[in-house]
Each structure stands twice: as structure tokens, then as C-alpha cells.
Amino acid sequence: MVDYTVLLQQVINGVSLGAMYALLAIGFTLVYGILELINFAHFNVFMIGSFFGMWALEALGLSGQSQVLTGLALAGALAFAFAIAMLGSGVLGVAIERIALRPLRGIPGTTGMITTIGVSYILFNVILLAAGADAKNFPNPLPTRRWQVAGAVIDLREVLIWGIALVLMVGLQLFVSRTRLGKAMRATAQDAEAARMMGVDVDRVVVAAFFLGSALAGAAALIFGLYYNYTSFLIGYTAGLRAFTAAVLGGIGSVTGAMVGGLIIGLIETLGGQLIAVRWTDVIIFSILVLVLVFVPSGLFGRAAPTKS
Amino acid sequence: MSEQVEEKAGGVVPPATHARALPALRGLATPPMRAAGIALVLLAAVLFPPLIHNDGDIDAMANALSFAALALGLNIVVGFAGLLDLGYAAFFAIGAYAYGALASWQLHPAWSGFWQPFAWLGLVAQVNGSVHFQVSFWLMLPIAAAIAATFGILFGAPTLRLKGDYLAIVTLGFGEIVPIVARNWPTVTNGAQGLNGVLPPQLFGYDFGVSATPYYYVGLALVAFLMFASQRLKVSRVGRAWMAIREDEIAAAAMGVNRVRYKLLAFAIGAAFAGATGTLYVAKLQTATPEMFMFPVSVMILVMVVFGGMGNVWGVVVGALILQLLQSWFLQDLSGWVNAFGRLVDIGWLQHVQLVSSIELIFGIILVVMMLYRREGLIPATRRVAALSLEQQSAAVARGGFAGLESLGGVDERCAGPLLDIDNLTVRFGGLVALRGVSLAVPAYGVVAVIGPNGSGKSTLFNAVTGLVRSDDGQIHFAGRQITGRPPHVVLERGIARTFQNIRLFPNLTVMENVLIGMHARLHTGALGALVRLPPTAREERAARERAIEILAVFGNRLLPRVDHVVSSLSYANRRRVEIARALASRPRLLLLDEPTAGMNPAETLELADQIKSLARRGLSIVLIEHKLDVVVNLAETVVVLDHGEKIAEGSPAAVRQDPEVIRAYLGRSAAVL
Missing domain, CATH: 1.10.3470 (ABC transporter involved in vitamin B12 uptake, BtuC)
Known part of the structure; x- marks a missing residue:
């Protein structure tokens, strides 16, 4: 007998995780859409983003989960932490593009992807050496406030995560559809050569894609910290691969697809863990990754199929 | 221009015996110095445990x-x-x-x-x-x-x-x-x-x-x-x-x-x-x-x-x-030294730092640095070859077509009816109809030119015949056998070889390797055979290399001095020649040439046109896509004109030239009225 209250609770949890994966997936999709590059460094930009967020909260004198803030103080602390995590990650993403990836642009094949694996390894080990291997207690100033919905519990934390994710995603959609740079990004994603000839500064577009994607990864990373109350040098790989699966599922290159895909992966993670077994969650998610790539390579919303022409 | 070219006619075709000295033929045997080196490394490796004893x-x-x-x-x-x-x-x-x-x-x-x-x-x-x-x-x-x-x-x-x-x-x-x-x-x-x-x-x-x-x-x-x-x-x-x-x-x-x-x-x-x-x-x-x-x-x-x-x-x-x-050795030793140094100067973290755990950092740095600065790795897979002498570099432009074509062989097989018979071929890309009901017959020993404005479906026609794009309707028969929908490698095995409009060689492989890959379908060595390499396998490989040299030799001294050069280092015209040589290596009965003279200067164009003509004389059937109309008139017996995916004219070059439909397609309606 399935307990529907438990399932509802898992749906709530899944939406929160899904929001995080969606923000992370957007980074993969933006860069892929423009450069056709799978950016493994994104995994650990996310991981470092969580450290930026943690350091920002610690700089405010917060530590652990016992120091609770409310009202304006809470809003200010969170805004500061998000700003630092997003800015730090964004700058890191741009630096990676500038130093390691731009010299390789235009070289066909898997060179770029191999380089991003190398960059990811460097980021991972720099944090391992600098911060140590132990899991860090992530400061969480949110007060405990809960609402009962049909037997399930919605925490203030969840509401906050949903709200922030929604604001960021709507903001991104507006940016991409309304601003000059956003239009240039879409044009470059369609046809980089044509965009260049029409006067689009492709370098600027690439930088924008890396900055936005990495900044959203920073936001996802702070959400990770607030959700799980810890961070460590290890968090990038699992979360990154799941978010990547989300991007592929939604159709890589499509921002809407990344959002929907993220939500689906979040729900699969919590409901799959509930209905099947947590130890098989990864197998389920990787099987989805493989099956989607092999059978529906353009995903739910994708236009460019990642198969050979 | 052409007078100058004529002077040098009578071309330079090195005898095949000269070719035997070329390094490409040595590929199979291990040179003695190398064998000695391998023996030394092996000896050192065998003696390692008793010598080290740790x-x-x-x-x-x-x-x-x-x-x-x-x-x-x-x-x-x-x-x-x-x-x-x-x-x-x-x-x-x-x-x-x-x-x-x-x-x-x-x-x-x-x-x-x-x-x-x-x-x-x-x-x-x-x-x-x-x-x-x-x-x-x-x-x-x-x-x-x-x-x-x-x-x-x-x-x-x-x-x-x-x-x-x-x-x-x-x-x-x-x-x-x-x-x-x-x-x-x-x-x-x-x-x-x-x-x-x-x-x-x-x-x-x-x-x-x-x-x-x-x-x-x-x-x-x-x-x-x-x-x-x-x-x-x-x-x-x-x-x-x-x-x-x-x-x-x-x-x-x-x-x-x-x-x-x-x-x-x-x-x-x-x-x-x-x-x-x-x-x-x-x-x-x-x-x-x-x-x-x-x-x-x-x-x-x-x-x-x-x-x-x-x-x-x-x-x-x-x-x-x-x-x-x-x-396992160096980082551990280095950690030991750093720790000892830390104790000496009394710095805490130096005494405990474990460099072995930073190996992944080193891996990451190696990946990035190698990708940025040395993608070919410590020991590159392709070795550089010596530069050509001035004499080798100077090309003798040969008119009069290929010499030594006897070596091509295998092209004079007769068949009843047209060699290539395309019937009502239709290809769609989404909503775009690239080819609409095109029919075309290429007789054995025939030379057919396909012309038409850009985007008229010429290359799509080649792609459909060679199995690179799927046709939506229609039949293609080659030498009386159905080839519609067959994969590209099967089409090549049947005897249709092609070149590409924008040259698709294997850029990091040598001229020799490119031509040898052209022979793939005519050779038989499998993985096990290659591993054991019994005398028949070695013979096959040697014969293949000799044949490759013979095929390259038909281009005079254009390609022979460059057999061991990576094709990406060749000039544009030479790459076109290698692509033709590669196609010839597959012993085709029908050759599809997609703009073979594109990017060649007038002298080179004349030279190649003669060579294509001599291929036809040897009994090879040819379909060529070409924009240079003088080449078309010179070579083709039949010209087929495509426009917007449809065949609008077919006939002798002279007749097609007069065709009002053709004139309209090329120059617009008003020109046709005039």
C-alpha cells in the first residue's frame, strides 16, 4: 500500500531538488547552445559556488543552523549570500572560458570537452587542498516555519527555494528574450557565423553565456547548502551529472527544456528513491540519460539533435 | 598560359621501381635500429626485479x-x-x-x-x-x-x-x-x-x-x-x-x-x-x-x-x-623531503603535507596544459617528414592525361543496359524537396555532367546514390542491381566511388594511408589476420602499397614525393588529386566527381580535365558535377541540368546550351525571352 502523504511529501522535496537541478542545468544548456560544448567544469563551478555562499554567510557571523534571522536581516543576509555566490561563480566561469577554453574554440572534436574535464579536476582538487576533505556545516539562518498541506509538510525553506528559483528563471527568460545581449545570444545559438557577420560580438555572447550559467550554478549551490545544511568538495559530481541529465532530457540548448528537465529529474530522484530504492536512484537517472540520448536525442524541447548529420 | 604548359608535356612519370625506395613501402618491416632499441628496453624490463630487489x-x-x-x-x-x-x-x-x-x-x-x-x-x-x-x-x-x-x-x-x-x-x-x-x-x-x-x-x-x-x-x-x-x-x-x-x-x-x-x-x-x-x-x-x-x-x-x-x-x-x-614513487619521496624540510625549519603544515593526494590536481593540470599547448601528446602519433627538395617541389604540369593507367585495371567489365539507372528519385529534407522525381541513366563508358545553379540538388543526387542520404521515393540500380537505400560502404563495394565538393580526405593521415583506405573494400585482412600476419596477409599489404604507389604515379610527380606527407599539409589542388587517387584505389566502375576542378587554376584545370578524359577512355564511367562550362563541354557526352531539384534538360552539351529552360534557370526569365 502506497502512503500518499509520503508521496506528496516526496513530490514537495522533488520540486525543491528539481528547482536546484534546473538552475544548474541552464548552465550546461546555455554553453552548449552557443558553443556545442559539454562543460564538465560546470560541475565544480557549482561546488565552489557553495563554498562562496558558505563563506559569505560566515562573513556575516553566521554558523551552523542555530543562529536564526528573521525579517529584513534574513532578507539582507540571503541577498548578500546569493550575490556573492552568483558573482563569484560567474566570474569563475568567465575566467575558465577566457583562460582554458577560448584558445581552443573552433577546434573540432572532443578537445574542448577533455579540457573542461581537466579544469573540473583542478577546481575539485584546489578546494580539496584548500578546505580539506571533511564535509562542512553550512550556515542556515532560516527560521523553522512549517505549513501542513494534506498531511505533508511544506517548510519555509521550500517556499524560499521555489521563489528564488522562479525569480531567477523568469529573469533569465526575460533577459534572453528582451535584451540586446539576450537576442545576440539567441542569434549566436542559431548560427554563430551568421550572427558574427551581422555584427554580433560572439566573444561577448560566449562570456555572457558562461557568466549567466555559472551565476545560476552559484545560486543552485547556495540552495544546495540551505537544503542539505552541508557542503563538501564532493558535491559537484553527482549533482552536476543529474543536472546534465536534466538538460539532455529537456533538450540540450533549450532553456525551457532545462527547467522542465530539472523538475523531472528532481521528482525522479525523490519518488524513485521512495518507490524503488535510494541505492538504485543513480542507475535510474543514468539509464534515463543513456536512453534519451540514444532514442530521443533532441529531448523534450530540443531542436538540434546531437547525432551526426 | 596553355603554351607554357604544352612545353612541359610528355610528363614526368617515375617508373614504379623508383617508388620502391620510398619510405611508405617500408611501413611493414621493423628497421634494425628500432628492433635493437626494443630489445634493449625489453632486456632492461626483464632485469628490473633482480637489479632493483626492492x-x-x-x-x-x-x-x-x-x-x-x-x-x-x-x-x-x-x-x-x-x-x-x-x-x-x-x-x-x-x-x-x-x-x-x-x-x-x-x-x-x-x-x-x-x-x-x-x-x-x-x-x-x-x-x-x-x-x-x-x-x-x-x-x-x-x-x-x-x-x-x-x-x-x-x-x-x-x-x-x-x-x-x-x-x-x-x-x-x-x-x-x-x-x-x-x-x-x-x-x-x-x-x-x-x-x-x-x-x-x-x-x-x-x-x-x-x-x-x-x-x-x-x-x-x-x-x-x-x-x-x-x-x-x-x-x-x-x-x-x-x-x-x-x-x-x-x-x-x-x-x-x-x-x-x-x-x-x-x-x-x-x-x-x-x-x-x-x-x-x-x-x-x-x-x-x-x-x-x-x-x-x-x-x-x-x-x-x-x-x-x-x-x-x-x-x-x-x-x-x-x-x-x-x-607511487616521486610524489611519495617528494612528500618525505618536504616533510623533513618542514621539521628542519619547524613549519607545521610542511611536516604533514601529503603530495600524493594532489595527484588528481596534477592530472587536471596535465589535461588542460596538453590540450592547450600539445594536443598530440608527449610522443606524437604522426612523425614529421623531411622537407621536399626544390626539384621535388617543382611540379611538371602534364597535358595529355594519365600515363601508366594500365595499372588501374578492373574497369572494363561490360553490362547490359545503363550502368547507373536512377528512376524517379525524390529526396526531402523536412519541408524542402531537394530532388523531385529525377531520372537519369549513365551508360557504361559514359561521361555525364550534371550542372545547375547552386542549391539545385546536384550534390544531393550524389549523396543519394552513394547512400549518404536516404531517398524518399524512386529506385537506383547499378549494373542491374538495386542499390537504393544501401549503406555507403556497400555502394562502394559494388563499384561506385566518389569525391566530395569540399574535399573530405582524412586530414591527419598520410597520402599513402588515404589511398590505402580507398582500397579497404578490395582487401581482406581482419583483426585476427592483422595480429598474426601470416605470409598471405603480409603479401596483400605489400601489394596494396605497391598499387597505391602506381595509382599515385599517374599524377606524375605531383604526389609521389609526398606519399608520406600528412594530407592536411598539401596544397588544395594536390588534395583534390589525392581524393581522386583514393577513389580510383577502390577499383570503381563508376566515378562520381563533385566539382573536381574547383579551386584549381586554369593550367591545373586543363591538366585534370585531360586526366578525367583518359580515365573515361580506359573504360571508367564518370558522372561529374561541374561549374566550369568549358570543362563540361570538353568532357561530357551528355549534360543533365537540374534546377530546384528537378531535371529540366538533358542532351548533348551543344543542345543543352540552346535550351530556353536552361537559359532561364541560369539567367532568369527575361534572358530566356531575348
């Missing part, structure tokens, strides 16, 4: 050899075939668990009569009423290789249609799934704790036990064998097919390489290397845990291949040994 160092070396074997396997997949595999450790795991489960106490079903035959064979024993698996290590080496190869095909098959980075992601997915399954399947693998008490190998009653030296020798023998196998495969028809796929998949298929077969073969052989190595590794450690086969291991093997030089057999072995020994 079990820890021998142990490190034995482990390093295992990773060298893994790097060799990944090199087949990534270096030769160009298929980036990010989950290669999965095959290592499969080989390891195959031996681990069949040579330990892990599986112990109740004893029954069923097991008796296996007990007689010595594979199992009855212990306290249950079965104890004790399959011999030596037997398991090939069995584990075969099991891993099976999984290689299984995991490879879904990736066949995917392009590079997506293929990598799928392999990464499998690479993740295998260790998780190992962790969650305790009956066979004992889960996260890992297998215990895996039996050490025995040889003539000698038990290998835990001493490193015997494992070192087995590892050395394995690496030596795998290097030998890799090298043999590399210089064979099989290796060339892999490299062709790596360089340009479409062109490889169009030149007769069965992509599905050769990709799966690369996955299978690469996996087999890992399977055998897994068996050795587990026998040495006598345990296997899922952590030994996770993503970082796959990346480490990739770093070894990238560092050493993708595609270079010695390179990847050296890369693997350096990185492993860096890890």
Missing part, C-alpha cells in the same frame, strides 16, 4: 604495468578509432569481477551432480557440500577478455549514431552504472566490502602468492603482447579503417568502411584489453571493490593516453608509466 618498487612497477595495459586498450578506442570513452574503467571492472567471482569463495551454490564435469575439468571443487569456484587465472585471462569484449559491443552499440561528446556521455553513464551495480549486487560482488580471498595464479605448481615479482612479469608479458597487438593492428587494414572513422566518418563510409562493424570492433578490442588487465589486477590485489573502478579511474586512464600521445602505442605506455610512477 619489493615495494617492483610492486609499484607491476601496478604501473597494469595501467599501461589499460592505456593501450583505451588507445584503441580513443586514439585509433576516435571514440571518446569516459567510462572505460567499466570494462576493467567487468574483467576484474569476472575473475574475482570465479576464483574466490564468493559464489558457493550447493553441490550437485551438475557440477561434477566442471570438477573434473578442475574449474570447481566440492568443499563442505558446496561448490568452490577455482577457475585458473590463465584460463580466465582470455575468458575475462571475451566477457569484457561482449560488454564492449553491448555498451558500444547504442552509441553508434551519436556524435563525439554525446558518445562520451553515454559511455560515462555506463561507466557509472557498472560500479553501482557491483555495489548493489552483493551475491556476486560482496557489495561495497568487496571480494575477498581471490585466488592467486599458479604456474606449474608455483603459487604467485603476494610477492610482486611474478605479477610484474605477467604484467610485462601482457603489456608487451598488447603493444605488439596494437602496433600490428595500427598498420593494418583494420587500423586504417579505425583512423578513417576518427578523421572523417562520412568519408570513411563513402570509401567502403563499415562504420558499425569497425566501431564495435574497436569497443570490443579495447574492452578485451581491459578485461584481461582486470583479471591480472584483481589476482594481484586478491580483492575487488567498486571504488577501484569509478569515474576517476576512467579519467586517469584517459589522462595517460592524452599525456602519452593519442594513437601512439609507445606514447601511451610511457605516459601511463610516468604518471603511475609519479604517483
